[in-house]
Amino acid sequence: MADAMEQLYQQVILDHARARQGAGELLDYGGESFQINPTCGDQVTLRVNLDPAGETILQLGWTGEGCSISQASLSVMHELVTGHPVTRAEELGGYFRDLMAARGRELDAVRQEALEDASAFTGVARYPARIKCALLGWMALRDALVQARGRA
Known part of the structure; x- marks a missing residue:
């Protein structure tokens, strides 16, 4: 059963790396962040556009280069947070950081399902060198949200 889950997880990552959701330059934005992983060279420029009250992520776009893990993580993140409240995006970012800190163990059912x-990316967390790849986009989102909320 564990092998079947591992294969499913790998397929999800590969699918998102190939069909990158949110990839593309966002021209109208309130916050922008450029992040680079100096260890491997992965990089991303992420832009976010919030509603006028600064409470909901209306649009998120990103451009970048890197390994399938960093690109897939950005794609998944885009799907999870676009159209949702900033507070939910921040909560999910915390869950994802917790997942990476768990070093290959699943989180409780509520966070895992969320x-x-x-x-x-549970399995990715077993490899310390790959954790930074998976977190790259989430760190960019965190930074871009701070900027965008400051301007809202």
Whole structure:
């Protein structure tokens, strides 16, 4: 059973790396963050557009280069947070950081389920060198949200 889950998780990551959700330059935005992983060279420029009250993520776009893990993580993140409240995005970011800190162990059922496809990165957390790849987009989102909320 564990092998079947591992294969499913790997397929989710590969699917998102190939069909990158949210990839593309966002021209109208309130916050922007450029992040680079100096260890491997992965990089992303992420832009976010919030509603006028600064409470909901209306649009999120990103451009970047890197390994399938960093690109898939950005794609999954885009699906999870676009159209949702900033507070929910921050909560999910915390869950994802917890997942990476768990080093390959699943989180409790509530957080694991909330992460949806992002739970596929459970196995990635077993490899310390890959954790930064998976977190790259989430760190960019955190930074871009701070900027966008400051301007809202």
